[in-house]
């Protein structure tokens with residue numbers, strides 16, 4: 001009788017895992033797609049939780065489907081990956097500024113890896129340790145912010161609205177507060193609905209989307225651009 005071969009089932013690869021991507025994960029990203037190339041850089045950098053790669057990618061590509069060009073401003077940037085992805089997805093943006101009061105330790109490795117793989121973005125992404133309130137925005141900017149906790153998302157919206165810049169936020173940690181909508185809506189959803197209405201009231205075109213819940217349950221993406229006509 002022939003010896004039976006034991007076939008291991010493919011191990012699950014949850015996109016929302018907080019496990020750090022490492023070179024062991026390289027075979028998961030074999031293709032020549034832009035995403036797989038970026039993921040291979042991140043795996044080699046060995047510093048980023050898996051979910052943060054997928055969150056950053058899903059926000060950046062959705063934002064870029066709507067908004068081209070402009071200086072990219074990544075507020076509460078953490079690792080700064082979103083700022084880099086925004087340039088890789090649209091080379092018509094001249095530069096990006098990524099700020100955080102406490103830039104993540106992973107940021108230099110991520111930046112070095114991506115610049116090594118795409119030398120055309122060398123010198124175009126600046127990462128600075130400072131607060132959102134200290135950033136001078138201009139109307140042509142494209143403001144992005146992933147998981148600016150609680151009221152920090154409102155600060156991002158305040159900053160964008162003050163100069164009528166385009167904005168894309170993926171809020172998190174909504175702090176429940178009294179809402180007239182609480183009888184119908186989950187309190188965190190009520191807060192994000194109010195944020196969308198705030199943009200509409202400011203004469204913005206508003207787009208509401210979600211990224212896959214498997215990546216993060218804090219998955220509501222709010223995009224807005226000043227209405228032009």
Ligand SMILES: C[S@@+](CC[C@H](N)C(=O)[O-])C[C@H]1O[C@@H](n2cnc3c(N)ncnc32)[C@H](O)[C@@H]1O
Pocket residue numbers: 052055075076077078079099100101102103104130131132133145146147148149152
């Ligand atoms: C949940 S983390 C998100 C980081 C990153 N965007 C991501 O998706 O992984 C929130 C970040 O906000 C930063 N932060 C808190 N207050 C801030 C402020 N006033 N200005 C800028 N960044 C701030 C924190 O240091 C932290 O890195």
